[in-house]
Amino acid sequence: MAISDKQEIEPVTPEIMLAFYRRLYPFKSLFAWLNHEHVPTKLFTNREFAFTLQGDVYLRYNSFSNADELKKQVCSYNPTRFEIGPVYSARPRDRKTVRPAAFSPQLRELVFDIDMTDYDPIRTCCSGADICHRCWAFIAAAVRVLDRAIRDQFGYHHLLWVYSGRRGIHLWVSDREALELTDDQRRALVGWLTVIHGGKEMHKKVNVRAPRTPLPPSIQQAYNMLEPVFRELILEDQDLFASEEGWKALLQLIPDNDIRSRLEEKWEEKARRSSESKWDDFVDEVERDKKPKSNLKNAKEDIIIQYTYPRLDAEVSKRRNHLLKAPFCIHPKTGRVCVPVDPRTIDSFDPEKVPTVQQLLRELDKIAPSATAGEGAAVVEHHSDWERTSLKPYVDMLDKHVMGLMEETRKAKQKMDLSW
Amino acid sequence: MENRRGTIRHTKLRAFEEIESSLKYPFCLNFYDKPPIDDITIEEFETAALDRLRVLAEIESCFARNRSFDEMAEVIKTICKSDRCSLWLSTNSASDKDLDKEREKDHIGHFVLRLAFCRSEDLRQRFVKAETTLFKLRYRWDNTEERQQFLNTRDFDWVLASSEEVQELIPSDPPTTYYKVKWTRVPDLVEKRKVILKGGMAYVPAAEQASIVFQAFQTLLEKALEATAKALPRLDEDNRLVPILDNLSKGFQAGVSSEWASKTEGQEGLTADMIDEMAYKHYPACMRNLHMALRRDKHLKHYGRLQYGLFLKILGLSIDEAVAFWRKAFSSIQDDKFNKEYRYNIRHSYGLEGKRANYAAWSCQQILMSNEPGPGDSHGCPYRHFSTDNLQSALLTMYSDYGLTSQDMPEIMNMVKQKHYHVACTRVFEITHSRQGVKKGEGVGAGESVTHPNHYAARSRELTKEEGKEGDGDVVMQG
Structure with a gap:
């Protein structure tokens, strides 16, 4: 126990998970969020849940009639995590009894996944599964750009951002129209939002315009948000062009051979020059450049975009039947809860401050020793135990989000009634 | 399609109107929203379908060979005009041709193939892709005036964006015409970032207007095929058509895409x-x-x-x-x-x-x-x-x-x-x-x-x- 205050990771045991599901997991809120109203509809009953059991057994096509049934099953399987899939044309658990053609995904939140591993080539502080508050700045920038684009350009309002428990963030869009998008439309939307293209062997990953033309308006908007991020994050904090690998990668993106070799010479000589000075060297060259057919200003903008623009895991968003981990699950490696995140305060969000499951259970033990110690009291259902822990603000956030969804459903129904 | 005539706008060309009024199919473009209702012989049924199948298979093979749209247009034009397929549709100005006969064959062929290709998701997708491409090609070959008249007969639900709106969104542009539709109606344009998006509406530049038409064609066909697939088991059919339909879908399946689905021959013992x-x-x-x-x-x-x-x-x-x-x-x-x-x-x-x-x-x-x-x-x-x-x-x-x-x-x-x-x-x-x-x-x-x-x-x-x-x-x- 002594190691716990040194942020060492405590193992997440099945007992801990079971206590969490029984006493803390907000099943009611989750139900309401998926269902958009109080009475169970197809949005919930035809919804696929997939469980990952202890020992990595994977169970797909579960479905439930209501929140209680879901809770019961979760407590009996005691999975390490569970995922949410689409709403099918029939109940997933009955799928063997219907014709295969009559069982297909119909509705699904529009989902996004941003994972820190896609940022490995452009972060110096950590790599792989690790994340710290410094690299969170990449995620924060991505969230601001995407949140704005989806609201302004696509006109969706019901966005729920959820920390994935370790190194990434998920977005669930629950607007009715977003639920109804076909796979083709989802692919198109992802195409619109994706700017970073090309694999390992492609240096220049931003190709969104013809030479010497301005950025498309939607990307111009993102650029305006990202330009200050580039200075703070890439140049100052990550100091990305300090290492030889870093500045060589930058050189590859400069389209003018003369400038490239001039800078290479200079930087090779003064290897210790900070990223900021190196970037200023480049900017000076751009400003001094008077060649009539030059494309350097654009190259500069493209570089800023390449280093800061959101890197989406596109496959997650393209198809309705992709499964995504449910909010409030526990990340098995870190023990952290996948909590909702407010995009307006994303910059000050610190993944290391997110409560862990062990911490929450300890809080419960401290607050109500009598309730858990007494034999009679322990049997009482603990529906709202989360209210007495630091999980509360996060569940409140989801509930508030759900109220918006329910209001929408109510309005839509009223409209239907009136139209008769 | 007779009752279409009522909605066609009057044009200056009197002569044109006269030809048109005598036609059962006033345009060579067709959205195929109504099935053919006349009696046809089983031979007509089969030839119309087989000839169309050849054209569609050629379109698929063009895709597989990575041909550009221009190259494809040339290849398909030749095939359509050849005697083997004869699926070329003449414009109304070609008065020496039996326009109705050409168009009727096109109409029948399309609907027969719908029956053959509605059966599985895979076949449906391929059919929609090939048919939409054929429609695109014909749209391109048609003469501008007739095409516009055809478009006027349908409601594509596009709204002309007001000049104030356009000025606000794209201020630097010289005033261009933009059409406003829900973005979900033009996913291909959205994917390529060829539109402006605002609040879920896509502002489509006039030059890309055709995309709205193609998308509408595709969406309509997808829905129709699914409906056909559901209705097919209940089709009270004598045993003359089913064997033909089976054969047709087999022919399409054997096409280009199934190549390289099994082990290369004569390569046993690779370790x-x-x-x-x-x-x-x-x-x-x-x-x-x-x-x-x-x-x-x-x-x-x-x-x-x-x-x-x-x-x-x-x-x-x-x-x-x-x-x-x-x-x-x-x-x-x-x-x-x-x-x-x-x-x-x-x-x-x-x-x-x-x-x-x-x-x-x-x-x-x-x-x-x-x-x-x-x-x-x-x-x-x-x-x-x-x-x-x-x-x-x-x-x-x-x-x-x-x-x-x-x-x-x-x-x-x-x-x-x-x-x-x-x-x-x-x-x-x-x-x-x-x-x-x-x-x-x-x-x-x-x-x-x-x-x-x-x-x-x-x-x-x-x-x-x-x-x-x-x-x-x-x-x-x-x-």
């Missing part, structure tokens, strides 16, 4: 430890790159495993050898993790798990167009997905032992620049097999260009084998 040599001698650049990445990183990401794994399957690697190959290749991964995370996927791609589908190896088309590689990925087509300097050095590393030199690079890079990736790949094949007598323009046999990585590898092995037979027993030198 895991032969792969390195095979890669060195016979692989196209995409697979060579994957193989090198695998050896370097002792790992490949998901799509890399898929692209390479399916290629190996068709190359003739048995499932046991495949598991052995990947197990050895992922040498830094524990047995436990390998069995849990990778073995299933390998077996799945061999059709031994899950829905047990027989997956074909990816064609160049698939590699180029789908699952574009992201940061950290090694799959894809090097000609398309590498930056030029990386491509040059990669090609030289891969093939300099087989006679590729830096003198060849300008020619190849030029092809890449023009986006003729398969041509570039074919040229590399020709150069690296010139010792075996392959000349420029011969491609992978009979002038064909590379359309599938397995085709490349199979031809390369074939050449080596032939050489072995004719040769004087000299062992091919290599390290």
